[in-house]
Amino acid sequence: MNQIKNVAVIGAGTMGHSLALLFVQHGFNVWLNDVSDQALAKAKGLIASGLETLVELELLPAGQDKAALARLKTTSSLEEAAGSADLVVEAIVEDKSAKQSLFSALDKICPAHTILASNTSFLDIFKFMQTDRPDKVVITHWFHPPHIIPLVEVVRGPQTSQQTVDCIKGLLEGMGKKPIVITKFLPGFIVNRLQSALRNEALHLLDNGYCTPEEIDVATKASFGLRTPITGVVGRMDFAGLDVTQRVLKSPDFELAPQMRKSKTLDELVAKGRLGVKNGRGYYDYGGQSPHQIMRERDTKLVKLMKFLRDLGEL
Numbered sequence: 001m002n003q004i005k006n007v008a009v010i011g012a013g014t015m016g017h018s019l020a021l022l023f024v025q026h027g028f029n030v031w032l033n034d035v036s037d038q039a040l041a042k043a044k045g046l047i048a049s050g051l052e053t054l055v056e057l058e059l060l061p062a063g064q065d066k067a068a069l070a071r072l073k074t075t076s077s078l079e080e081a082a083g084s085a086d087l088v089v090e091a092i093v094e095d096k097s098a099k100q101s102l103f104s105a106l107d108k109i110c111p112a113h114t115i116l117a118s119n120t121s122f123l124d125i126f127k128f129m130q131t132d133r134p135d136k137v138v139i140t141h142w143f144h145p146p147h148i149i150p151l152v153e154v155v156r157g158p159q160t161s162q163q164t165v166d167c168i169k170g171l172l173e174g175m176g177k178k179p180i181v182i183t184k185f186l187p188g189f190i191v192n193r194l195q196s197a198l199r200n201e202a203l204h205l206l207d208n209g210y211c212t213p214e215e216i217d218v219a220t221k222a223s224f225g226l227r228t229p230i231t232g233v234v235g236r237m238d239f240a241g242l243d244v245t246q247r248v249l250k251s252p253d254f255e256l257a258p259q260m261r262k263s264k265t266l267d268e269l270v271a272k273g274r275l276g277v278k279n280g281r282g283y284y285d286y287g288g289q290s291p292h293q294i295m296r297e298r299d300t301k302l303v304k305l306m307k308f309l310r311d312l313g314e315l
Contacts, residue, residue: 003113004086004171005029010078010102011091012036014278015119015144017043019089021050022147024068025060026175032074033081040074047072049292050147050299057303078102082109087171089140091119100128107131115164122187126157134159138168141189145295148302150178150315153189178315194233204257206265213283229309 005028009020012034020032020043034040051065060068075081082088088106092098099118103125106116116133117140118125129137139155146152152172156165165181172179182189188196202216211219227236237245248254269275269282276282277294286294309315 004115004167006031006084006086008033008081008085008088009091010034010081010088010106011093012039012043012074013091015142015146016091017046018050018145018147019091019119019142020072021047021068022175024071025051025054025147028071030072031081031085032072033076033078034074035076037076040076044072044074046292046295049296050145053296053299054147057300059303078105079109082106082114085110085114087115087117089117089119094120094123096123096128099123099125100130103129103131103137107133115167117168121189121192124185124187126159126185135161136164138164139185140168140172141192143191145299145302148299148306150176150306151191152177152179153182153191154179155182155185155189157185200260201257203260203263203266207260207263229314230312 007023007028008031009016009023010033012020012032016032016034020030023030024047032040032043034043048065048069051060051068054060055062055065088110090099090102090106092102099120103116103118106114107130110116112133113136114133115136115138116131117138119142120139121141125139126134126137131137134157137157138160139153139157141153141155143149143151154165154168154172169179169181180190186193205211205216206213224236231239273279274281274283277286277291280286280288280291280294306315
């Protein structure tokens with residue numbers, strides 16, 4: 001872990017810019033790479049804004065945002081980004097051929113000791129990656145925004161060495177993260193499988209006109225969303241009573257929605273160009289606020305909530 005000084009983040013999108021922010025915040029030298037110069041310029045602006053927010057929230061000493069930003073370099077050249085990297089974190093599009101091509105190139109460009117980590121959320125990279133360092137390939141699945149959210153799912157492949165797992169786990173813990181190690185690949189891992197079940201039901205409710213997006217979010221935040229940080233999901237079954245949980249599970253009167261691969265309401269919004277925070281309108285209209293403003297408000301609330309939960313000993 002102590003030998004990791006230089007980090008390359010490949011992909012400057014929603015996850016990539018936040019990952020770069022995290023690493024520069026914690027003293028690493030970072031190359032942020034993307035094929036688009038426009039994406040790199042936008043990412044640098046978001047990183048600068050995010051660092052300023054951390055200073056405002058007293059998570060970074062005053063003036064350290066400028067020092068952190070000085071540790072960041074951007075480039076559209078993969079060779080420049082990864083040529084001296086000790087760790088590469090891939091955060092590109094979830095496409096098998098794109099990742100396969102990228103990892104093949106990285107294997108040739110990077111020094112022999114470099115660890116290659118993918119942020120994939122559902123692709124089994126271990127089945128199609130072609131590298132001469134399978135012992136140094138691992139999945140590190142982060143959660144947006146990764147510079148704030150503590151959890152990282154570390155997934156080892158069949159040939160990932162224990163040394164690599166220990167190195168990544170130690171690195172993450174050193175940055176204040178909470179890594180959990182998943183010993184074998186499972187699409188979606190833990191969190192995305194749980195979130196996918198919730199998303200499926202939410203889309204079912206919206207598509208069938210049972211309620212509005214606002215009502216779903218009020219219901220979420222004012223009920224199980226409030227108690228989940230305290231009880232968790234499994235612990236909540238203990239509070240409900242396992243006998244009660246067993247009866248609900250057996251009941252034929254309560255059926256969940258089938259797995260959805262298409263959503264009418266979602267497709268309509270995308271067709272209208274309503275893509276979410278990235279362009280100011282999705283299910284909600286953000287009133288002309290920039291992504292910087294929207295993310296700053298979210299990050300401020302997340303940090304305050306995390307501080308409270310840490311004081312309670314729940315995080």
